[in-house]
Amino acid sequence: MxxxxxxxxxxxxxxxxxxxxxxxxxxxxxxxxxxxxxxxxxxxxxxxxxxxxxxxxxxxxxxxxxNPSVEVHIEEYNNIHEENIPINIIYQDEDLAVINKPAGMVVHPGIKNQTSTLINGIIYHFKKNINLYRCGLIHRIDKDTSGLLVFAKNEYTQEYLSKQFFHKTVKRQYIALVWGNLKYQQGTISGYIGKDPKNRIKMKLFNQFSIGRQYSITHYKVIERFKHLTSIICCLETGKTHQIRTHFKFLGHPIFNDKIYGGNKIPIQNSNKYITFLKNCLNILNRQALHSCYLSFVHPKNQQICSFICPIPKEWSLLLQQCRYYYKFVI
Known part of the structure; x- marks a missing residue:
């Protein structure tokens, strides 16, 4: 920094x-x-x-x-082609739009994903505002994370919202499903997030500061327990790359079906009864169990607090129903 x-x-x-x-x-x-x-x-x-x-x-x-570790390629956003991609807009006005991004969709183009991204769709749906920096993008969530994102429709809104994210006045909550039975009902995870020296596509939590590492804080609270799985809600005090995924990997409770951080592997052995059920769970929710469910910020025009709630997807709800039935009546 x-x-x-x-x-x-x-x-x-x-x-x-x-x-x-x-x-x-x-x-x-x-x-x-x-x-x-x-x-x-x-x-x-x-x-x-x-x-x-x-x-x-x-x-x-x-x-x-x-932050020297932030990769910014402004010129890429000037050459993106519009695509008629369905976008779930849950709210919009003349200044901004709040979108429910599905899992599996990349937010913005990159070397491996130059088309079919959320930005391609944004340009199509908001054609009058494609001259905005990064097409109005204020923040982002991972490809396989679903949930709420806010986009700006004009320069003033973009600057106004960006300042709120910078000063950490925006409130964000995520629902997650993690492996194992968390020891505490609620807690806080903190440390310095940086690139994993053994795997550059992963992040890692460190106890000490070093160049390229950023301090991060996640607060969590248990919602429901299922013996081998725990449903939680996370409040971000900071918003770093892979923050929640990295923090719970550090705790030894990776996000369910997170393929990068080992959440796609069942962490129990010698129990065919449980393993068969948990394999079925991985098939039901075939993506990492992380969802941006709540977003709150001050509107740039009227200075009123705007809050949005986005429920988890249907397949996630189905998985929770299966867990409630199995762990209550079957075992």
Missing amino acids: KKLNFVVKTTQKLIRIDKYLKQYYIKDISRNQIQYAIKSGKILVNKQYIKNNYIVKPCDYIEGTI
């Missing part, structure tokens, strides 16, 4: 802030990452939020942070 806290020299010539920071202070970070940090409200000038075209002046006070 790069920290900024300085006053511009009195001899400084007028220059755009993104060019200025790249040229004089953070040469090892791309200009796209600098622009993203500014857009997200992470860089202030004279205690004020600014835009990328802000002109730096002598004696300006610049402060903020830039």
Whole structure:
């Protein structure tokens, strides 16, 4: 994490802030990452939020942070083609839209997923706003995680919501199903999340800070117990990549059917009665059991708190019904 806290020299010539920071202070970070940090409200000038075209002046006070591990490719968003993909819009107005993303859908294009992403569909449904940075994307959830996302329809809304995420005033809750019987009814998991040195597609929780690691906090509470599985609700105090998945893998209770973190393997042995049932459970919910169920933020226009609830998908509900019946009446 790069920290900024300085006053511009009195001899400084007028220059755009993104060019200025790249040229004089953070040469090892791309200009796209600098622009993203500014857009997200992470860089202030004279205690004020600014835009990328802000002109730096002598004696300006610049402060903020830039995360060098964030991968930003602005040019990719300028060349995305629209696709008529069905999108479950649960609320929208002239400023924003709240969407229920299905599991299995990638949020934005990448090297391996250049089409059929949520962004492709967003461009089709909101054609008038495709000039927005990252097409109005404020935050994201993993491919195999379902649930709530908010998109901006104009620049002011995008900046307003981005600042709320930056200052952690947005409230988010996830429902998850994890392997095993959690020891405590509620608790908090914290630590530094960074790339797993043994597997670069995975994240890992560390006790100590190091470059590239970010501090993370997850609060959880048990909803229901099924001997070999525990249904929980998680409240994010921070929102890091794979945060909930990484935290519960660290506890030894990986997310059910999470193929990357070992949740697709049944963690019991020598019990054919249980194993047969649990294999059937994996077939019923053939994706990681993580769902963004609650999202709350302040609306940019009227400053009223907007809260949205999204129930778990049908196949997940079916799995819970099977567990309730099996563990109550069969064993």
